[in-house]
Structure formats: C-alpha cells, structure tokens
Amino acid sequence: xxxxxxxxxxxxLAALLAACSTPTPLEDKGAPIESRGDSAGAGSSAASAGIxxxxxxxxxxxxxxSKDPFNDPNNPLSxxxxxxxxxxxxxxDDFRPVLEAHSRFLVANPTRKVVLQGNTDDRGSRxxxxxxxxxxxxxxxxxxxxxxxxxxQMEAVSFGEERPRNSxxxxxxxxxxxxxxxxxx
Amino acid sequence: xxKLFRLLFVALxxxxxxxxxxxxxxxxxxxSGVGAxxxxxxxxNFVTDNRVPRQIADxxxxxxxxxxxxxxxxxxxxxSESANIDFPALRSRxxxxxxxxxxxxxxxxxxxxxxxxxxxxxxxxxxxxxLVVSEGDLRLAGHQIADYIYEKITGxxxxxxxxxxxxxxxxxxxxxxxxxxxxxxxxxxxxSSEPIISPSWSPDGRRLAxxxxxxxxxxxxxxxxxxxxxxxxxNFxxxxxxxAWSPDGRSLAVALTRDGLSQIYLISASGEGAPVRLxxxxxxxxxxxxxxxxxxxxxxxxxxxxxxxxxxxxxxGDVSRITFGSPYNVSPRVSPDGRTLAFIxxxxxxxxxxxxxxxxxxxxxxxxxxxxxxxxxxxNSRWIMYATRSAGRDSLMAVSIDGRTKQRLSSDAAxxxxxxxxxxxx
Numbered sequence: 106x107x108x109x110x111x112x113x114x115x116x117x118l119a120a121l122l123a124a125c126s127t128p129t130p131l132e133d134k135g136a137p138i139e140s141r142g143d144s145a146g147a148g149s150s151a152a153s154a155g156i157x158x159x160x161x162x163x164x165x166x167x168x169x170x171s172k173d174p175f176n177d178p179n180n181p182l183s184x185x186x187x188x189x190x191x192x193x194x195x196x197x198d199d200f201r202p203v204l205e206a207h208s209r210f211l212v213a214n215p216t217r218k219v220v221l222q223g224n225t226d227d228r229g230s231r232x233x234x235x236x237x238x239x240x241x242x243x244x245x246x247x248x249x250x251x252x253x254x255x256x257x258q259m260e261a262v263s264f265g266e267e268r269p270r271n272s273x274x275x276x277x278x279x280x281x282x283x284x285x286x287x288x289x290x
Numbered sequence: 291x292x293k294l295f296r297l298l299f300v301a302l303x304x305x306x307x308x309x310x311x312x313x314x315x316x317x318x319x320x321x322s323g324v325g326a327x328x329x330x331x332x333x334x335n336f337v338t339d340n341r342v343p344r345q346i347a348d349x350x351x352x353x354x355x356x357x358x359x360x361x362x363x364x365x366x367x368x369x370s371e372s373a374n375i376d377f378p379a380l381r382s383r384x385x386x387x388x389x390x391x392x393x394x395x396x397x398x399x400x401x402x403x404x405x406x407x408x409x410x411x412x413x414x415x416x417x418x419x420x421l422v423v424s425e426g427d428l429r430l431a432g433h434q435i436a437d438y439i440y441e442k443i444t445g446x447x448x449x450x451x452x453x454x455x456x457x458x459x460x461x462x463x464x465x466x467x468x469x470x471x472x473x474x475x476x477x478x479x480x481x482s483s484e485p486i487i488s489p490s491w492s493p494d495g496r497r498l499a500x501x502x503x504x505x506x507x508x509x510x511x512x513x514x515x516x517x518x519x520x521x522x523x524x525n526f527x528x529x530x531x532x533x534a535w536s537p538d539g540r541s542l543a544v545a546l547t548r549d550g551l552s553q554i555y556l557i558s559a560s561g562e563g564a565p566v567r568l569x570x571x572x573x574x575x576x577x578x579x580x581x582x583x584x585x586x587x588x589x590x591x592x593x594x595x596x597x598x599x600x601x602x603x604x605x606x607g608d609v610s611r612i613t614f615g616s617p618y619n620v621s622p623r624v625s626p627d628g629r630t631l632a633f634i635x636x637x638x639x640x641x642x643x644x645x646x647x648x649x650x651x652x653x654x655x656x657x658x659x660x661x662x663x664x665x666x667x668x669x670n671s672r673w674i675m676y677a678t679r680s681a682g683r684d685s686l687m688a689v690s691i692d693g694r695t696k697q698r699l700s701s702d703a704a705x706x707x708x709x710x711x712x713x714x715x716x
Contacts, residue, residue, distance in 0.1 A: 220506065229641065230620040230634060230663060231487050231708075232532045233590055233597055235501075235508060236545065236552035236574040239529050243550065262507035263529045263547070267485035288506070 174210075175289075181206035185287040186270075187245055188280065191226075194240045196248050204245065207287055208252035215255065221245050222286040223263040224270075226279035231265055238263030245285045323695045328361040329443055332385040334369030336405070337392040346393060346403065349432025353450040354439065356472060358695030371406040371418055380410035387416065389439060393428075400424055403431050407439055417442055429475060449668045453712040454675065455479075455489045455498055456686060460704035466500060468515065471668075471711075473686075473699040479515055488532055488664075491712045492539050492559070498710075499523070499533035499542055499559075510544055512559055523561040534579045534587075535559070536604070543568070543578035543587055554578045554589055556604075568606035580604060581624050588612065588622040588631065599633055613646075615653075621664060624648075625671040630691070632656075632665045632674050643676050645691065656693045666711045677707040 174182045185207075187200045196204065211217055223238030223245075242261035249259060271278035331354060335347045354360035363383050369375065369390030380388050391405030406418035419438060423431045430451060437448030449471055458465045466480040466489055480486060484503040491498055496515060501508045508531045510524035524530035528547035535542055542559055545552045552574045555565040569575040573593035580587055581604075588601050591609075599613040599622045613619035618636035625632070631646045640660025646653045661679035668674070668688075675688045684707040685700035699706060 222506075229618065230577065230590070230597075232545065232577045233574070233620050235529055235531045236547075236576045239547045239552055240574070243547075260507075260527060261547070264485075264503060264508075265487075267487065267503060 182210055187241075187285045187287075189241055189283040189285075191279075191283065193283075194237075194244045196244055204248050205252060208249050208254050211249070211254045211258050212252075215258065218258050218260070218290040220288045220290060221249075221259060221261045222268075222288055223261065223265075224268055224282055224284050224286065225266050226282045227266040227269060228279075231267070235263045235265035238265045241283075241285050245287075320698045320700070322697070323358065326692070326694060329359060330361050330363050330384050330386050331439070331443075332363040332365035332380055332383070332388040334365045334367065334388065334390045336390070336403075337368045337370040337373075339394065346391075346428055346432045346435070347389075349429055350389065350436045350439070352472070353433060353436035353448075356697055357440065357448075357450075358690055359440070359444060371404045375408055375410070377408075377410040377413045385410050387439070387443065389435075391435070396422070401428060401431070403435075405435055405438075407442060429470070433470065446672060447670045447714065449670050449673065449711075449714075451715050452669060453495070453715075454666075455491065455710050455712065456677075456706055457486050457489065457708040458701070458704040458706050459485075459684070466498065466513075472697075479513060479518070487708055489708055489710045490533050490535060491710055492535055493537055493713055494539055495713045495715060497559075499535065501531045501533065510542070512542075512561070521561045523559065524555075524557055524565070526565070532576050532578060536580050537582055537584040543580065543589075545576040545578065552576045554587065566606075568602070568604075569609075571609075577621055579622055579624060582626050582628045588624060590620045590622065599631070619644075623665050623667055623674075625667045625691075626669050627671040630667075630671065632667065634662055634665065634676075643674065643689070645674070654693065656689050656691075657687065659687070662687075664708050666709050668711050669714045673711075675709040675711055677709060 174180045177183055181203050184203045187196060187203065211219065221242040223240070223242030225234040225238045239261065242263055246259050246261040250256060269282045271281040333347050333351050335345055351362055355362060363385040370392045371390050373390060375388060388408050388410055389405060391403065394402050396402050400422055403421040403423065407416045408414065409416050421431045421434060433451040436450040440448030440450065452471050453468055454471055455466065455468050458467055462483065464482045464484065464486045465478045466486050467476050467478050469476040479498065482502060482504050487501045489498050489500040497512055498515065499510060499512050501510055508529045509522050510530045510533045511520045512523050513520035523542065524544050524546060526546055526548040530544060530546055532545040533542045540559055542557050544555055544557055546555050546565060553567060553571065554569045554575045555567050557565045568587065571591060571593045573591055575589055575591045577590040578587045585604055586601050587604050588599060590597050591600050594611065596617045597620050598611055599619050600609050600611050602609045612631065613633065616635045616637060619633055621634045623632045629648055631648055633644055634641050635644045637655065639658065641662050642655050642660065643657040643662045643665055644653050644655050656674065657676065659678040659680060663677050665674050665676040672691050673688050674691065675686055677684055678687050683700065684705035685698055686706050686709045687696055687698050689696045
C-alpha cells in the first residue's frame with residue numbers, strides 16, 4: 106500500500122507539472138519524428154492514474170525488433186543515413202544499395218512518406234550551411250526519383266549544422282555530420 | 291491528501307516561471323581595450339531615501355566604462371542634482387564632467403529620478419532632466435541616463451538602453467533570450483528542444499523573426515514579444531530560413547528552397563499573400579539583408595563557384611558582386627547609417643569579422659578569434675556584436691567600430707550565439 110501510494114504521488118506530481126506548463130503554449134513539445142518501425146515497445150506508457158487498490162500494473166508487449174526491416178541490421182532499410190565527402194553533394198556508389206532498398210520500399214508502400222534531412226559539418230555560416238544541407242537532401246531526392254519514388258512521398262529539408270551526430274572537431278567527427286538522414290513519417 | 295496536492299500545485303506553479311532566470315546567474319562580461327581618448331567623468335551616488343533597492347549610479351558607471359569612451363574619476367559620497375558642487379576639487383582630480391542626482395518615491399509608488407550633468411571647468415550645468423519610472427525599470431532608467439550623457443559628450447546616440455536577442459543552448463535546450471545590451475536582465479521568449487537560429491528584430495522593436503526547427507524542418511516565425519503570439523510566415527515545402535526585415539517592417543526577405551536550390555524571396559510580415567521570388571540563379575542564394583534606405587538587398591551567393599556577397603535592387607534583378615579577395619565571404623550586414631558593410635571572411639587564421647567602407651571599398655579585419663559568425667550592428671552603427679567559439683564554448687563579442695574596445699558575453703553553463711541587436715527604444 107505504501108508503495109503504491111508513493112507511485113500515485115509521483116504520478117500526480119508529474120500531472121501537476123504538466124498542468125503547470127500548459128499556460129505556455131509556445132514551448133516546444135514536438136517529439137523527434139522517428140520511423141514507425143523504430144517504436145519497438147507497443148503500449149509503453151500505461152499510466153496507472155488510480156490510488157491504492159485501483160492501481161494498474163504496466164505490461165510491456167514488444168514486437169520482436171529483429172523482424173522489423175527497419176531494425177534488422179542485415180536489411181539495408183536499417184541504414185537511414187547517406188554520408189558525403191567534404192564540400193561534396195554527390196551520392197557515393199557505396200550508398201547505392203541503401204537508396205535502392207528505400208526506393209523499393211516506398212514504391213511498394215505508396216502511402217508511406219519520408220523526409221530527407223540534409224546536414225553539414227559546423228564550418229562556416231549557419232545559414233549558408235542550411236542551403237548546403239538542402240543541396241545534399243536534394244541530391245538524395247533526385248536519386249530516389251530516378252529509382253521510381255513519387256515526388257509526393259518525399260520532402261527534402263535541411264538542418265544545416267544544427268543537428269550534429271558527432272560533436273567532435275576532428276575530420277572523422279565532421280564526416281559523420283555531412284549526411285542525409287531518411288526520416289519516415 | 292487532496293489538500294496537499296493543491297498546495298503542491300500552487301507552490302510548483304509559483305516556482306516554475308522563476309526557474310529560467312537561474313540559468314543566467316553565471317553570465318558575465320569581460321571588457322578589453324579602451325578607446326583612443328577616454329573622457330574623464332565623475333558619477334556620484336544619487337541621493338535616495340533607503341527604500342530604493344539599488345544604486346542607479348552603478349548602472350550608469352558600468353555603461354560608460356564598458357563603452358570604452360569614458361574613464362571614471364573617483365567620486366565619494368552622494369551628490370544631488372541641485373547640490374553645490376566643489377568644482378575646484380573635481381578639476382584637480384581631472385574630471386571634465388560630473389553627474390549628480392536623486393531618486394525619490396512618488397505617492398503612487400513610482401520613482402522620480404532627477405539628474406544634472408555639470409562641467410567643472412566652466413563651472414556650469416551641461417544639462418539636466420527628470421525620469422519617472424516604475425521600480426522594475428530602475429535599471430532601464432540608469433541606461434537612459436547613460437545614453438543622455440553619451441549623447442551630450444560624444445554627439446552620438448547611446449545604445450545603453452537598447453536590447454539584444456540571442457540563442458542559448460544548454461543541455462540541448464534552446465532559448466531565444468532577450469536582454470539588456472550588456473546581457474543583464476534576461477528573459478526567455480521561446481524555449482525549444484530543437485535548434486533556433488537567425489533571430490532578427492523588427493524595426494519597431496516589438497517582434498522578432500527567427501528560424502525554428504521544432505517541426506523537424508526550418509520554418510520562419512514572426513513572434514510578438516509582449517504577448518508571445520506568433521505566426522509561421524514561411525512554412526513552405528523544403529527549407530525556410532534567413533529572415534531579414536524591410537526597413538518599413540512590412541515585409542521580410544527570406545531564403546526558400548520550395549523551387550529547388552535556396553533562393554531569395556520577399557514575403558509579407560503578416561504571412562499573407564504569395565512569396566515573390568527575387569533571385570533566379572543556378573547557385574545558392576541566401577542571407578539577404580536590406581540596406582537601411584530599403585533600396586537594395588545584400589546577400590550571399592555561390593553563383594560564381596564560392597560564396598561571396600552580392601547586391602541587387604530590393605525588387606530583384608541587376609546583381610553586382612561586392613566582395614573579392616577571399617574564397618569565402620558570407621553573412622553581410624549593413625550599418626544603420628548605411629556607410630559600412632560587415633561580413634564574415636575566411637582569412638589565414640580562420641573566419642573573422644571584416645568591415646568594408648562602402649564608399650571607398652577599404653576593408654579592415656576587426657576580430658582575431660578565427661571562429662566568428664553572425665555579426666549584428668548596434669543601432670548607432672558604433673558597435674558590432676558577433677558570435678565566436680573558443681575553448682569549446684560559444685560566446686558573444688561586441689567590438690567598437692574602430693576595433694579598439696571589445697567585450698565578451700559568456701556563460702560557463704551555456705553556449706550563447708546568434709546575437710541580434712535591437713533598434714533604439716521609442
């Protein structure tokens with residue numbers, strides 16, 4: 106009983122904090138968009154809002170992640186980043202199989218949409234880097250159009266230097282940041 | 291139990307709005323260098339009753355010293371605006387000006403501030419004035435008195451009562467922050483878990499345009515500061531970025547990729563109507579900025595192979611290249627007096643701040659950090675604030691246009707970047 110009461114207090118506090126923050130609608134509350142295939146845990150937040158004997162214990166039922174093509178490391182769909190050379194906007198041949206796999210998936214699933222997010226390293230102007238990241242995203246978009254994907258299934262956008270995958274300063278860190286991420290909606 | 295919850299709710303809700311202020315506790319300013327000539331001035335403590343919370347003279351002294359244009363002559367004790375001044379003693383200490391004043395509380399709780407600036411050499415008053423402010427605006431009143439002194443003595447408008455905006459990043463939380471010119475008195479206009487870049491003040495100082503990534507792509511917003519209402523003025527397919535206000539505050543030049551590569555468009559500040567495309571190049575066009583007379587737009591373009599600064603009429607067409615001599619010249623800003631172009635240029639030591647006299651074409655490097663970005667002119671054209679990176683931290687620098695005085699605004703706890711200097715207050 107004592108334990109469940111503690112849990113109830115904690116939950117109520119969380120609810121209170123949420124209530125407190127509602128008058129400030131401008132605060133960002135958008136969770137990062139992930140591929141649907143990424144959400145391995147279904148029913149992950151069965152909140153037990155009751156007190157005492159009415160408490161509800163949470164049960165997690167997860168899909169087998171290895172059966173999801175987006176998470177199966179042997180499936181090219183699990184690779185959702187295309188990396189670029191310094192000052193380059195050319196999709197390298199190494200990434201051809203990845204783009205082909207995603208293009209096949211999108212052609213077979215015409216209701217699925219993907220956002221192509223261009224990224225750069227942090228050298229130079231933030232705004233110019235937005236434009237450079239866009240150029241990379243557009244290169245991937247054009248390659249996938251050539252592989253048969255409909256334009257309306259894709260949007261090319263840019264994060265410029267604002268979303269580094271590696272915050273280091275050496276060349277290998279910078280290379281990780283020169284990329285296009287495929288984010289399924 | 292329910293009563294306890296209610297108490298907790300009240301306590302938590304009362305505490306939460308105060309939380310962000312603590313973030314800035316460690317923000318600090320370091321000043322280096324001084325002007326070619328520093329005007330010696332004595333600023334006495336103002337006469338007050340003991341119910342006034344802070345000494346307004348401290349704010350005035352800090353402003354004058356940080357400007358690099360003044361040096362403080364020691365002045366002990368208080369001096370009211372109407373007291374008899376010991377001019378010979380001030381002359382012997384080398385003071386060319388002395389400020390005295392008083393603060394008293396009116397029946398309605400507001401503060402009545404009177405001050406007089408005097409000339410010890412001529413033994414005469416240079417000027418006197420009165421301000422009536424609410425207690426919360428005491429600091430602002432100090433800035434306004436410093437502006438009064440600065441203008442009396444240098445002949446130029448002061449910027450001590452202006453505000454700046456910048457972005458802080460702390461633990462992957464981004465805050466669009468408004469503060470006094472010296473980083474004091476901060477308040478947060480927008481908090482987000484995704485990046486915010488390129489804030490820009492509207493000419494009336496009431497709104498900010500900026501780029502937010504909260505919807506997982508760059509979208510341009512216009513945000514009204516007093517009521518936190520905002521409009522997504524550019525949310526087209528692709529990326530929307532680089533907002534720049536027209537001098538009349540009615541429209542914005544932006545960079546959009548709706549038609550392919552980044553190009554420059556004109557949109558209305560209300561978000562209504564269709565964008566008008568201003569550039570049609572086979573390269574990247576971005577970072578537009580209006581000349582203060584509204585006739586031209588300066589922008590960055592790599593149409594020649596590498597990013598350089600170009601200029602075109604504000605209606606588009608007739609593009610001419612402005613910068614040469616470096617393979618990377620970006621982020622143009624025109625001074626409010628229309629005389630100077632500031633930009634970021636790659637030179638031997640890295641990316642530095644360069645100013646170019648638009649009439650003569652002569653250029654001067656104003657910084658030596660090598661990681662500079664995002665310059666912004668003070669409204670009196672005498673200072674440029676920019677972002678720099680050193681020791682793994684982003685901080686802001688303000689440099690006088692003659693390059694002699696610099697001040698750094700930094701925090702141990704947060705990265706501070708993307709400064710934009712607000713207009714003169716009206």
